[in-house]
Amino acid sequence: MGNTFLNLALLIIFHFSMPTFSMKLTTILTDQSALLALKDHVIHDPENVLTTNWSASSPVCNWFGVSCGSRHRRVTALDLTGLGLVGTLPPHLGNLSFLSLLYITNNSFYGRLPAQLSNLHRLKYLSFGNNYFGGEIPSWLGSLIELRRLFLYQNNFKGVIPFSLGYLSKLEFLTLFENRISGSIPSSIFNISTLQNIYLSYNMLSGSIPSGPHELLSLELIDFSSNNLSGHIPKDMFDHLPNLKELYLSVNLLSGRIPASLFKCKELQMLSLSYNQMEGSLPIEIGNLSMLQYIYIGRNHFEGKIPKQIGNLTLLVDFDCSYSNFTGEYIRKN
Numbered sequence: 001m002g003n004t005f006l007n008l009a010l011l012i013i014f015h016f017s018m019p020t021f022s023m024k025l026t027t028i029l030t031d032q033s034a035l036l037a038l039k040d041h042v043i044h045d046p047e048n049v050l051t052t053n054w055s056a057s058s059p060v061c062n063w064f065g066v067s068c069g070s071r072h073r074r075v076t077a078l079d080l081t082g083l084g085l086v087g088t089l090p091p092h093l094g095n096l097s098f099l100s101l102l103y104i105t106n107n108s109f110y111g112r113l114p115a116q117l118s119n120l121h122r123l124k125y126l127s128f129g130n131n132y133f134g135g136e137i138p139s140w141l142g143s144l145i146e147l148r149r150l151f152l153y154q155n156n157f158k159g160v161i162p163f164s165l166g167y168l169s170k171l172e173f174l175t176l177f178e179n180r181i182s183g184s185i186p187s188s189i190f191n192i193s194t195l196q197n198i199y200l201s202y203n204m205l206s207g208s209i210p211s212g213p214h215e216l217l218s219l220e221l222i223d224f225s226s227n228n229l230s231g232h233i234p235k236d237m238f239d240h241l242p243n244l245k246e247l248y249l250s251v252n253l254l255s256g257r258i259p260a261s262l263f264k265c266k267e268l269q270m271l272s273l274s275y276n277q278m279e280g281s282l283p284i285e286i287g288n289l290s291m292l293q294y295i296y297i298g299r300n301h302f303e304g305k306i307p308k309q310i311g312n313l314t315l316l317v318d319f320d321c322s323y324s325n326f327t328g329e330y331i332r333k334n
């Protein structure tokens with residue numbers, strides 16, 4: 001009788017306390033089993049790094065590519081860059097709840113990104129660059145609000161750029177080049193005031209460039225080249241980008257004139273507009289952008305005289321206006 005009562009009591013205690021217990025009681029063992037699950041999902045490890053080094057007999061924090069926090073001794077960084085690994089990512093990686101850096105760059109991982117990665121709300125640095133990941137770019141990436149760097153370049157991602165990426169209010173680098181991304185560029189991207197570099201080149205983006213960027217004081221590089229962008233460059237595009245240094249819009253279907261707001265970008269070093277369908281003249285204000293080193297505007301329908309003010313640009317290294325209807329010549333002053 002007493003025994004039965006005790007058993008019942010224990011059962012009740014277990015029943016009601018287990019769920020909370022198992023949620024709170026994640027330890028370095030949770031991290032270890034997540035990493036061992038990753039090891040299990042790797043089908044080729046040419047340098048035998050995981051095979052020999054990720055052994056349960058040595059502490060997880062000493063494993064190759066793994067870093068732990070000094071206080072809590074939980075896994076805070078996982079960097080497996082360039083190990084030639086082939087495999088998929090297991091959902092268990094979503095249990096590495098202290099992770100702030102996850103770099104899988106330069107390997108041969110494939111498949112989709114597991115949705116459980118959306119639990120990694122401490123992530124600041126995330127790179128899946130140069131792998132064979134596919135499927136859509138998940139919209140849950142927009143919930144990783146601590147992200148500073150998001151690298152998805154050189155993969156097989158398709159579909160559209162999720163609007164939710166605009167919620168990443170601390171993002172500095174957004175690098176999506178060389179995928180199969182289509183649709184238009186969401187206006188939300190230009191809402192990220194911390195943005196420094198945005199690379200969307202070599203995709204299949206279409207539609208026009210979103211207009212009216214907010215004040216983006218940190219933005220230094222925009223690369224939208226080699227897509228299918230069309231329409232005019234928005235008139236106000238450069239109104240609030242005072243620190244823009246590099247602009248790549250070449251190899252698209254852009255039409256219309258060079259907007260006057262471009263000449264507010266006093267720091268501009270690289271202007272690349274070649275292989276579009278732009279028209280009109282090259283304004284004399286080009287001579288005011290004294291930091292310019294490269295001007296590539298060939299293969300458009302520009303016409304008129306090449307402004308002699310270009311000769312004022314003492315830092316200019318290369319000026320290409322071939323296959324246009326310009327008259328006059330470019331005389332370099334030294």
Ligand SMILES: *[C@@H]1O[C@H](CO)[C@@H](O)[C@H](O)[C@H]1NC(C)=O
Nearest residue numbers: 052053055058062063064065
């Ligand atoms: C695993 O790699 C780390 C870092 O290179 C090294 O310090 C450690 O000794 C290695 N451990 C084993 C068991 O090979």
Ligand SMILES: *[C@@H]1O[C@H](CO)[C@@H](O)[C@H](O)[C@H]1NC(C)=O
Nearest residue numbers: 030033034091092094095116
């Ligand atoms: C970790 O994640 C996997 C899959 O998402 C799950 O099955 C497992 O129970 C989780 N918890 C621990 C403590 O490993």
Ligand SMILES: *[C@@H]1O[C@H](CO)[C@@H](O)[C@H](O)[C@H]1NC(C)=O
Nearest residue numbers: 081082105106107127129130
């Ligand atoms: C990835 O590999 C390429 C080509 O080998 C190399 O140029 C690049 O620096 C590597 N990236 C990283 C982050 O190691």
Ligand SMILES: *[C@@H]1O[C@H](CO)[C@@H](O)[C@H](O)[C@H]1NC(C)=O
Nearest residue numbers: 166167186187188189191192
């Ligand atoms: C930009 O951010 C503001 C303020 O946070 C918000 O009200 C607005 O809806 C956002 N616009 C876009 C296009 O994301």
Ligand SMILES: *[C@@H]1O[C@H](CO)[C@@H](O)[C@H](O)[C@H]1NC(C)=O
Nearest residue numbers: 182203204205206227228253
């Ligand atoms: C770009 O647009 C053109 C015309 O609309 C279309 O024929 C072509 O397939 C598109 N290319 C890409 C890469 O989407």
Ligand SMILES: *[C@@H]1O[C@H](CO)[C@@H](O)[C@H](O)[C@H]1NC(C)=O
Nearest residue numbers: 263264284285286287288289
């Ligand atoms: C461009 O420079 C010229 C003379 O160098 C100056 O008169 C003009 O105001 C400048 N324009 C702008 C838009 O800064």
Ligand SMILES: *[C@@H]1O[C@H](CO)[C@@H](O)[C@H](O)[C@H]1NC(C)=O
Nearest residue numbers: 299300301302303323324325
């Ligand atoms: C140059 O002008 C001629 C005559 O207007 C036109 O036929 C031709 O397409 C133009 N070339 C370019 C590259 O815009």
Ligand SMILES: *[C@@H]1O[C@H](CO)[C@@H](O)[C@H](O)[C@H]1NC(C)=O
Nearest residue numbers: 287288308309310311312313
């Ligand atoms: C730029 O060039 C023009 C014409 O060559 C000249 O009149 C002007 O003074 C120059 N401006 C500057 C700021 O050097």
